[in-house]
Amino acid sequence: MKKSIGLLALAASLSLSVFAVSPASAQSINVLGHRVHQSVSTGESAGTTGGDVTEAWRSDNGDINWITADVTPIHDRLFREMTLDAGNIDLAFFLNRFVSPDVFELLEPLDGYQAENPIEGFDGLSQGMRDAMTYDGKLYGIPFRHATNALIYNSKILADQGIESIPETFAELVDLAIAIHEKNPEVYGFANHSGTSPTFILNLALAHGVQFLEPDYTLNAETPEFIETLETLKRLYDNGGLVRDYISGNLDTIIADMQAGRAALSLNPFGRVAVLNDAALSRFPGDIKAVAVPADPNGVTPAQTEVWYLVIPKNSTNKELAWSLIRALSSPEATVREALNGNGPVRSGAYQDPRIVAANPAAEEEAQSVASARVAFPGFDQAARAQEILSEEADAMLLGRQTAAEAAANMQARISPLLPAK
Amino acid sequence: MRKLAGHVGKALAVGLISVWSLFPIAYVVLNAFKQHRDIFVFPPEIFFTPTFDNFIAIAEIYPQFFSYMLNSLVISVAATLVCVIASALAGYVYSRFRGKALAASAFYLVAIRLLPPLVITIPLFPWVNILGLADTYWVLIALYAAFWLPLNVLIMKEFIDQIPRSLDESAIIDGAGEWQLLRHIILPLSAQGMVACAVFVFVFSWNEYVYAFIFTIQNAKTTPLVLAEIMDSVTGTNYGVLFAAATIQLIPVVLLVLVLQRQLVAGLTAGAVKG
Amino acid sequence: MLAGPAVYVLWLSFTVSNFGQNPQFVGWQNYAAILTDRYFWTAAWNTFIVVNAVVYIELLLAVLVALVIASLKTGRMLMFAVVLVPYGISEVVGVLSWRFLADPSVGLITKTLAMIGIDFNWTLNPEAALVLITTISIWHHLPFSFVIIYAAIISVPGELYEASRVDGATKWQEFWLITAPIIVPAALLAIIFRYVFAFRMFSEVWLVTQGGPIRLTEVLGTYLYRTGFRYSDFGGAAATGWLMVLGSLLLAAIYLRAIYRSAFRDA
Numbered sequence: 001m002k003k004s005i006g007l008l009a010l011a012a013s014l015s016l017s018v019f020a021v022s023p024a025s026a027q028s029i030n031v032l033g034h035r036v037h038q039s040v041s042t043g044e045s046a047g048t049t050g051g052d053v054t055e056a057w058r059s060d061n062g063d064i065n066w067i068t069a070d071v072t073p074i075h076d077r078l079f080r081e082m083t084l085d086a087g088n089i090d091l092a093f094f095l096n097r098f099v100s101p102d103v104f105e106l107l108e109p110l111d112g113y114q115a116e117n118p119i120e121g122f123d124g125l126s127q128g129m130r131d132a133m134t135y136d137g138k139l140y141g142i143p144f145r146h147a148t149n150a151l152i153y154n155s156k157i158l159a160d161q162g163i164e165s166i167p168e169t170f171a172e173l174v175d176l177a178i179a180i181h182e183k184n185p186e187v188y189g190f191a192n193h194s195g196t197s198p199t200f201i202l203n204l205a206l207a208h209g210v211q212f213l214e215p216d217y218t219l220n221a222e223t224p225e226f227i228e229t230l231e232t233l234k235r236l237y238d239n240g241g242l243v244r245d246y247i248s249g250n251l252d253t254i255i256a257d258m259q260a261g262r263a264a265l266s267l268n269p270f271g272r273v274a275v276l277n278d279a280a281l282s283r284f285p286g287d288i289k290a291v292a293v294p295a296d297p298n299g300v301t302p303a304q305t306e307v308w309y310l311v312i313p314k315n316s317t318n319k320e321l322a323w324s325l326i327r328a329l330s331s332p333e334a335t336v337r338e339a340l341n342g343n344g345p346v347r348s349g350a351y352q353d354p355r356i357v358a359a360n361p362a363a364e365e366e367a368q369s370v371a372s373a374r375v376a377f378p379g380f381d382q383a384a385r386a387q388e389i390l391s392e393e394a395d396a397m398l399l400g401r402q403t404a405a406e407a408a409a410n411m412q413a414r415i416s417p418l419l420p421a422k
Numbered sequence: 423m424r425k426l427a428g429h430v431g432k433a434l435a436v437g438l439i440s441v442w443s444l445f446p447i448a449y450v451v452l453n454a455f456k457q458h459r460d461i462f463v464f465p466p467e468i469f470f471t472p473t474f475d476n477f478i479a480i481a482e483i484y485p486q487f488f489s490y491m492l493n494s495l496v497i498s499v500a501a502t503l504v505c506v507i508a509s510a511l512a513g514y515v516y517s518r519f520r521g522k523a524l525a526a527s528a529f530y531l532v533a534i535r536l537l538p539p540l541v542i543t544i545p546l547f548p549w550v551n552i553l554g555l556a557d558t559y560w561v562l563i564a565l566y567a568a569f570w571l572p573l574n575v576l577i578m579k580e581f582i583d584q585i586p587r588s589l590d591e592s593a594i595i596d597g598a599g600e601w602q603l604l605r606h607i608i609l610p611l612s613a614q615g616m617v618a619c620a621v622f623v624f625v626f627s628w629n630e631y632v633y634a635f636i637f638t639i640q641n642a643k644t645t646p647l648v649l650a651e652i653m654d655s656v657t658g659t660n661y662g663v664l665f666a667a668a669t670i671q672l673i674p675v676v677l678l679v680l681v682l683q684r685q686l687v688a689g690l691t692a693g694a695v696k697g
Numbered sequence: 698m699l700a701g702p703a704v705y706v707l708w709l710s711f712t713v714s715n716f717g718q719n720p721q722f723v724g725w726q727n728y729a730a731i732l733t734d735r736y737f738w739t740a741a742w743n744t745f746i747v748v749n750a751v752v753y754i755e756l757l758l759a760v761l762v763a764l765v766i767a768s769l770k771t772g773r774m775l776m777f778a779v780v781l782v783p784y785g786i787s788e789v790v791g792v793l794s795w796r797f798l799a800d801p802s803v804g805l806i807t808k809t810l811a812m813i814g815i816d817f818n819w820t821l822n823p824e825a826a827l828v829l830i831t832t833i834s835i836w837h838h839l840p841f842s843f844v845i846i847y848a849a850i851i852s853v854p855g856e857l858y859e860a861s862r863v864d865g866a867t868k869w870q871e872f873w874l875i876t877a878p879i880i881v882p883a884a885l886l887a888i889i890f891r892y893v894f895a896f897r898m899f900s901e902v903w904l905v906t907q908g909g910p911i912r913l914t915e916v917l918g919t920y921l922y923r924t925g926f927r928y929s930d931f932g933g934a935a936a937t938g939w940l941m942v943l944g945s946l947l948l949a950a951i952y953l954r955a956i957y958r959s960a961f962r963d964a
Contacts, residue, residue, distance in 0.1 A: 439779070621844060
């Protein structure tokens with residue numbers, strides 16, 4: 001009994017001491033984002049050369065209080081905070097996937113800030129990316145980071161199989177994926193996965209010359225191109241051109257497949273090669289390479305992209321400070337330094353910078369992909385549900401429960417009612 | 423011969439129980455000492471040179487890991503004390519007194535526990551913010567204690583029911599008041615129940631994610647949030663680091679269980695003497 | 698403390714809302730939508746099967762393990778800790794550990810089963826996935842049932858056993874006459890609360906299959922999460938929550954009644 005009272009006192013004093021210590025610094029800003037955003041901004045990961053981009057800003061303005069979490073929790077937290085009268089978040093990193101009209105209502109329009117105190121070289125920020133965050137004529141987010149899909153391949157496995165060059169067209173790439181497994185049953189073609197964010201099938205559709213859902217919400221599920229896409233998916237899956245855990249897999253399983261050499265190819269963002277080539281993580285350090293995705297039947301590089309934006313919640317209590325940090329993180333020089341820290345630069349000009357050219361062997365390929373890249377799935381209220389329906393119907397086809405045409409018809413029937421009116 | 427067979431059977435059972443319990447844990451702990459690249463291979467290497475890189479990486483990537491752990495510790499200990507004391511007192515009341523209102527309140531305690539915690543957080547979030555409790559220890563302590571209260575009250579009632587009423591009566595005849603009765607008879611004799619309750623609240627509070635995620639930002643952040651952040655969907659999870667963090671996270675629980683096991687035995691002996 | 702939110706959630710279940718949108722009253726619409734959703738019924742059926750399997754298998758194992766450990770002459774303390782460890786590890790990590798042990802391409806369990814000719818591919822076979830999920834859930838929560846039952850068993854004063862041995866009782870009689878009556882109330886408690894927890898099972902499913910393939914392994918916990926926190930449909934989530942309350946009340950009704958009667962009405 002005495003012991004427990006002692007413990008209670010200890011616990012109470014500990015908790016009080018923490019309240020006493022919690023810093024009430026003169027000026028500080030709460031920034032919500034992923035750890036990756038923090039590390040590319042502050043240059044804290046080992047081996048990067050961009051340095052701390054926020055240093056000058058901090059000495060002029062105060063501390064940055066980084067609040068980091070994984071992707072879904074970041075947005076969950078942000079949405080919750082934005083429903084309060086006064087939120088705790090002053091600046092947030094926001095992924096295009098989570099955009100919807102409801103969300104715009106909760107964000108601060110940025111045009112006024114830009115007019116008054118402009119970002120240096122504003123027009124150099126990708127026009128397409130800015131457009132995707134413009135709603136009702138107002139700009140709600142400044143692009144910060146892109147993740148554009150590349151064809152990632154294990155050069156050692158391909159060389160061992162006597163394959164010297166990457167195919168020029170997507171159709172040849174599909175055949176190659178299957179041939180790899182035929183030559184060595186231990187190795188599969190593509191490491192990709194189905195599920196909540198079906199980027200593989202969306203990219204496959206682009207390579208067949210069709211965008212599954214266009215920015216004006218035209219749904220192309222029942223087009224011949226998309227049915228052909230589904231048939232290609234089935235052919236890949238049935239013949240080892242796609243890993244066995246495509247349906248149940250997630251990002252971690254496909255990374256593990258690539259790192260262990262169980263798969264030779266993947267459609268994944270350019271930036272992912274860093275993880276795949278890391279000697280502590282991968283069995284093939286230095287052997288994983290990235291090139292632009294081979295062309296579609298019309299000769300276009302069918303790259304798809306995802307974009308992170310800097311946004312200010314409407315209920316932020318620190319908007320001016322938040323905008324000044326956005327400016328500091330978005331100048332042309334900041335973009336280059338962040339790219340040197342591992343960021344995907346949102347200014348095409350950055351790819352010509354000699355420092356980037358020297359550091360990133362795929363800089364030219366990446367610049368070319370970014371130029372033609374499309375956001376794979378336009379945002380709307382029910383986008384998450386629509387993407388899951390897409391995956392689910394395609395998976396049912398892969399499991400032999402329906403044909404490609406039936407899957408396409410089901411997608412059209414189930415997704416159409418979810419779409420916003422045009 | 424039959425005795426021998428009994429011994430062999432028992433040893434076999436103990437072996438099976440240990441494998442079942444420990445194998446998945448051993449998998450985590452062993453892999454904490456491997457590089458990520460060597461974790462997902464078959465057959466696994468059983469003899470390998472351990473690396474401490476993963477543990478070093480935690481300190482480097484998450485410099486606040488240990489201060490979050492301190493938060494977890496304070497919150498878990500406080501929630502455990504609050505909940506166990508409250509449960510023991512309420513358990514005593516439910517065990518020794520009767521009445522329609524009491525029965526109804528017990529039923530309510532259980533019923534209210536049926537609502538999934540995830541939906542409770544929807545209304546709770548704005549209220550906690552209005553009260554200024556967001557990102558403090560108090561909110562998590564209160565929630566964790568409240569979360570386990572219903573079950574622990576029932577457990578304590580069950581244990582106090584086992585204490586013969588004749589003991590109460592003789593103590594009262596000896597002139598003991600309600601409080602003395604509790605301190606000298608009821609609480610020591612229901613120690614096993616209190617230990618069980620303590621284990622439940624502590625372990626729950628120590629590993630809880632949903633409430634911690636929703637109601638803390640920085641000052642009261644707990645370690646499960648770091649574990650969740652290591653499972654990263656931008657750059658992929660480094661499982662070496664995740665398993666290392668989980669291993670550190672496991673140590674205090676094992677220590678607690680070992681300490682409480684002593685209490686359990688002590689409580690038992692006390693019971694044997696007095697019972 | 699939890700009553701206010703519960704009432705609010707009940708009201709929420711009759712509204713449509715989203716982040717940043719004020720709830721609008723829609724009557725029974727959410728309930729109608731859920732009850733006509735085939736995935737809800739898949740989830741309900743899976744939950745029913747898995748919960749019952751988990752509760753009874755776990756109880757049986759808990760009694761056996763508790764009896765074995767209580768009968769040990771040495772090493773009781775160590776074994777108590779050994780059995781409790783799975784409860785102590787972060788649920789997420791425990792589940793992931795199993796997921797890797799059962800990984801279809803490199804998992805120890807899968808590979809071992811394959812050697813004796815069993816193809817255990819839970820990524821394609823929903824029944825196998827549910828078996829895996831049930832196993833993980835039992836593994837993680839066995840310590841809970843165990844602690845309750847073990848604490849009850851060792852609270853039996855040693856003299857009782859000595860007395861019965863003097864009277865010439867066999868081990869079997871000893872179990873039925875002394876141990877079992879002590880276990881029953883504890884087991885009742887364990888059953889009720891395991892029903893409550895298992896009914897809202899989430900991590901085991903979400904981290905292993907995410908409810909797939911093609912939502913065939915969905916349970917009510919993941920259904921609720923998907924509705925509320927992936928599709929931001931709070932009304933639907935609240936309605937699912939209240940349907941789950943109803944379901945677990947029905948499922949645990951006999952036991953709740955038993956405990957209510959034995960505990961509160963007998964005096």
